[in-house]
Amino acid sequence: MNLSQKNKETINSCRFCWMCRHICPIGNATGQERNTPRARALGMSFVLRNNEKPENIINNIYECSLCGACTKECVTGWNPVAVILEARREGIFAGIVSDSIKKMIGNFEKTGNIYGITKIDTELLNEIKSLPPKSDTLLFLGKDTTYKNPQGALNAIRLLKKIGNDFTVLSDEPDSGYAIHFLVGSTAETKNLFNETAKKLDFETIIVYDPCDAKIFLREYKEWGIDVKSQIKTWTSHLAQQIENGTLKPKRTDLSLTFQDHFALARDLEETEPARKILRACGSIREMLLHGKETVFAGSLLMREYLPNEINLVAQERWNSVINSGADVVVTCSTAEYICLNENKIEQKSSVTQLLSIEELVLKCL
Amino acid sequence: MNDFLFAMIQSELEDAVGQENCSANPIDKLVHSVDYFWLSRMWADRGRRMPEADIIVSPQNAHETSAVLKIANYYKIPVTTWGAGGGTQGGAIPVCGGILLDTKRMNKIHQVNTDSMYIECGTGIIYKHLEDIANDYSYTTMHYPSSLTCSTVGGFLAHRGIGVVSTKYGKIDDMVLQIELVLPNGDIIETSPVPKHAAGPDLNQIFIGSEGTLCVMTKAQMRIYVQPEERRFRGFLFKNISDALKAGKELLQKIKPSVMRLYDEAETISIIKKIVGVSKKGAFMNIALEGIAEIVAIEEKILLDVFKKYGAEDLGNEYGEKWWKEKITFFYPGHALDLPQMFGTMDTIAPFDKIETIYWAMKESIETNFPMARFIAHFSHWYEWGAMIYDRFIVDEPPADPMEALRLHNQIWNCGVRAALANGGVLNDHHGVGIKLGRLMKEQYGSAMQVFEALKRQLDPNQILNPFKLGL
Numbered sequence: 001m002n003l004s005q006k007n008k009e010t011i012n013s014c015r016f017c018w019m020c021r022h023i024c025p026i027g028n029a030t031g032q033e034r035n036t037p038r039a040r041a042l043g044m045s046f047v048l049r050n051n052e053k054p055e056n057i058i059n060n061i062y063e064c065s066l067c068g069a070c071t072k073e074c075v076t077g078w079n080p081v082a083v084i085l086e087a088r089r090e091g092i093f094a095g096i097v098s099d100s101i102k103k104m105i106g107n108f109e110k111t112g113n114i115y116g117i118t119k120i121d122t123e124l125l126n127e128i129k130s131l132p133p134k135s136d137t138l139l140f141l142g143k144d145t146t147y148k149n150p151q152g153a154l155n156a157i158r159l160l161k162k163i164g165n166d167f168t169v170l171s172d173e174p175d176s177g178y179a180i181h182f183l184v185g186s187t188a189e190t191k192n193l194f195n196e197t198a199k200k201l202d203f204e205t206i207i208v209y210d211p212c213d214a215k216i217f218l219r220e221y222k223e224w225g226i227d228v229k230s231q232i233k234t235w236t237s238h239l240a241q242q243i244e245n246g247t248l249k250p251k252r253t254d255l256s257l258t259f260q261d262h263f264a265l266a267r268d269l270e271e272t273e274p275a276r277k278i279l280r281a282c283g284s285i286r287e288m289l290l291h292g293k294e295t296v297f298a299g300s301l302l303m304r305e306y307l308p309n310e311i312n313l314v315a316q317e318r319w320n321s322v323i324n325s326g327a328d329v330v331v332t333c334s335t336a337e338y339i340c341l342n343e344n345k346i347e348q349k350s351s352v353t354q355l356l357s358i359e360e361l362v363l364k365c366l
Numbered sequence: 367m368n369d370f371l372f373a374m375i376q377s378e379l380e381d382a383v384g385q386e387n388c389s390a391n392p393i394d395k396l397v398h399s400v401d402y403f404w405l406s407r408m409w410a411d412r413g414r415r416m417p418e419a420d421i422i423v424s425p426q427n428a429h430e431t432s433a434v435l436k437i438a439n440y441y442k443i444p445v446t447t448w449g450a451g452g453g454t455q456g457g458a459i460p461v462c463g464g465i466l467l468d469t470k471r472m473n474k475i476h477q478v479n480t481d482s483m484y485i486e487c488g489t490g491i492i493y494k495h496l497e498d499i500a501n502d503y504s505y506t507t508m509h510y511p512s513s514l515t516c517s518t519v520g521g522f523l524a525h526r527g528i529g530v531v532s533t534k535y536g537k538i539d540d541m542v543l544q545i546e547l548v549l550p551n552g553d554i555i556e557t558s559p560v561p562k563h564a565a566g567p568d569l570n571q572i573f574i575g576s577e578g579t580l581c582v583m584t585k586a587q588m589r590i591y592v593q594p595e596e597r598r599f600r601g602f603l604f605k606n607i608s609d610a611l612k613a614g615k616e617l618l619q620k621i622k623p624s625v626m627r628l629y630d631e632a633e634t635i636s637i638i639k640k641i642v643g644v645s646k647k648g649a650f651m652n653i654a655l656e657g658i659a660e661i662v663a664i665e666e667k668i669l670l671d672v673f674k675k676y677g678a679e680d681l682g683n684e685y686g687e688k689w690w691k692e693k694i695t696f697f698y699p700g701h702a703l704d705l706p707q708m709f710g711t712m713d714t715i716a717p718f719d720k721i722e723t724i725y726w727a728m729k730e731s732i733e734t735n736f737p738m739a740r741f742i743a744h745f746s747h748w749y750e751w752g753a754m755i756y757d758r759f760i761v762d763e764p765p766a767d768p769m770e771a772l773r774l775h776n777q778i779w780n781c782g783v784r785a786a787l788a789n790g791g792v793l794n795d796h797h798g799v800g801i802k803l804g805r806l807m808k809e810q811y812g813s814a815m816q817v818f819e820a821l822k823r824q825l826d827p828n829q830i831l832n833p834f835k836l837g838l
Binding site for chain 2: 013014015016017018019020021022023027028031032033034036039042043045046049050051052053056057059060074075076078289290309324
């Protein structure tokens with residue numbers, strides 16, 4: 001594995017450090033020792049010492065969600081996420097990644113999305129076509145939402161319409177590059193993809209529905225020196241702004257609400273307050289013990305393609321925190337976490353906690 | 367073992383715990399072969415492979431654990447129990463191969479009982495997660511070791527762990543009520559419903575500290591406590607450890623602080639200076655008092671009076687608070703001792719009349735016999751009758767050859783531990799014995815060792831559980 005000096009140093013530090021082992025959402029859900037930052041680093045350290053074959057550790061490298069909880073936890077400042085991304089790139093170059101990963105990349109090459117879906121839901125497509133083909137503002141839905149959660153997309157569009165915003169949704173929306181970056185790390189191909197997408201995004205403002213896409217636009221593009229001329233806003237910050245300026249006026253209910261901070265929003269983009277502003281306008285907040293920057297990853301549709309059981313366990317684990325919060329409703333802001341939580345509800349002894357996306361909550365309160 | 371028989375046993379184990387919880391994959395074997403033991407880390411660092419299990423199983427409860435142990439007994443396969451691998455004594459290393467039983471899927475919360483103030487949980491739960499649950503209910507476990515985030519409930523019970531507020535709240539054995547465990551033959555038993563009784567010897571105390579050699583613990587009732595209304599810190603600087611030990615002893619006859627940590631002069635000018643910022647010469651001592659605010663205020667007055675008598679300089683609360691905030695920072699890379707250094711923590715415990723003698727004897731024996739080694743220490747857990755020394759040796763440039771490094775490591779350990787034993791100390795206070803110190807168990811216990819050996823013979827006649835650990 002051809003890793004940078006910095007990442008080799010990270011591996012050397014993390015391989016014998018146990019301090020963040022409790023924080024890995026995959027490890028906590030599966031109970032498997034290999035799903036800890038120290039175990040991944042240990043495996044890679046053996047590969048670097050030519051004492052283990054890279055093909056024996058590569059699947060473990062793909063078991064990381066890149067949620068950054070370990071990076072946030074590290075007092076010393078090591079970044080295991082950067083190591084994982086580089087190791088994935090090396091795995092791709094060496095051709096040793098699993099068939100599932102290869103299939104997803106193949107799907108992307110053929111259809112523009114890793115799921116290999118070729119058609120957008122008819123109702124969503126009609127709704128998109130009913131919008132102005134060009135305006136100053138783009139609502140960027142992202143692949144997960146477009147292909148896996150058309151109802152979420154429809155709700156988002158309907159909410160913006162109710163607010164009275166003038167906006168466009170592209171039926172041939174380019175890919176943010178999130179999935180490819182997740183799967184292959186930083187390669188020339190990833191950069192080309194970012195560049196191509198940036199060229200197509202000629203809008204004054206882009207409201208990015210999914211936190212993963214928002215992270216790519218706001219963090220990765222910048223790191224690669226790719227200039228997106230538009231003002232990029234997250235979905236939650238846009239809605240919070242509409243509440244602040246009085247264009248969106250949800251009615252406050254008696255509901256107690258807990259917010260599932262998405263790691264990309266909370267940790268990568270350091271955005272935790274706008275969603276709470278929305279929640280406070282709709283009800284009262286009851287936080288989960290680990291929230292805000294401490295949030296716990298609750299699922300990924302991309303990872304579910306190749307680790308279905310593990311991702312189901314991750315979502316079930318997070319439900320425990322939701323139930324412990326005592327809230328009536330858990331509110332999500334990402335398609336992946338919404339779907340994973342929705343499909344993995346766990347049995348509750350007394351009152352039943354509802355799951356709502358943030359736009360469902362607001363629509364309910366209008 | 368031939369491939370066919372191995373495959374047959376693997377399928378039996380898969381039947382017991384589920385195929386997805388049974389692995390012979392190289393990555394799973396590798397990550398369970400290196401724990402926090404310095405020798406295992408050094409061995410791996412030098413490109414050597416530590417002994418690996420042949421198969422890793424992750425049972426979900428006592429019944430699955432029982433099934434695994436029955437299979438292991440039939441085929442006479444060694445079984446090593448692994449919690450989170452945060453142990454320093456090599457207790458979880460599968461030195462004889464065989465089955466490695468990872469407990470982390472036994473991480474359920476079975477009951478939060480606020481009437482009797484305990485949480486019943488699987489022993490595979492990471493202690494920090496147990497603390498989180500307690501916090502969710504506005505309580506706390508009062509068990510805050512530096513390994514809080516990297517050890518399981520079962521791991522702490524297996525080696526009789528301790529946390530930083532132990533002086534007031536006790537060790538892990540003071541914090542557990544009932545334990546469910548699986549005996550080597552697969553029988554599932556429960557210890558008595560409460561620990562303090564006169565119905566014969568306390569079963570808990572037979573299994574706590576047995577390091578996976580007598581049973582696999584599967585469930586435990588861990589005590590929870592009301593959060594203190596106030597926790598107040600006070601830092602002091604003594605001229606030397608001798609005065610500080612006397613002051614500490616007198617204080618404990620009057621009140622019970624939660625944190626009591628005394629750092630020797632060498633540790634004060636190195637680690638304490640770096641992390642807490644105390645730059646003066648002397649022996650730094652940090653005290654925390656906690657509980658009901660009015661009582662804490664009275665205790666603080668007593669503390670100041672006692673320590674003044676022994677010439678302690680009052681450093682106020684700032685350093686103590688900083689220490690509390692940074693108490694886990696000490697163990698992160700860049701702050702903790704790490705390779706390529708060789709190091710070891712020879713924690714021992716003794717009554718007050720012997721503790722200082724032991725400190726000097728260990729220091730002298732190590733520094734005299736191994737001039738390449740530095741010796742630093744602090745006294746971090748205190749009782750009315752004595753205290754423990756967390757004494758460490760550090761060799762900045764150990765031999766490059768792994769066998770030579772291993773030899774030197776063990777020689778220094780032998781020397782330090784024998785100095786402690788010769789002066790009335792014990793082999794270890796709270797890290798356990800494992801493979802690291804097993805050879806010295808007979809030196810501590812002499813003919814008393816036959817009690818442990820008899821227990822082992824009776825409970826585990828096929829010697830399947832954690833062979834060569836604890837000197838058994």
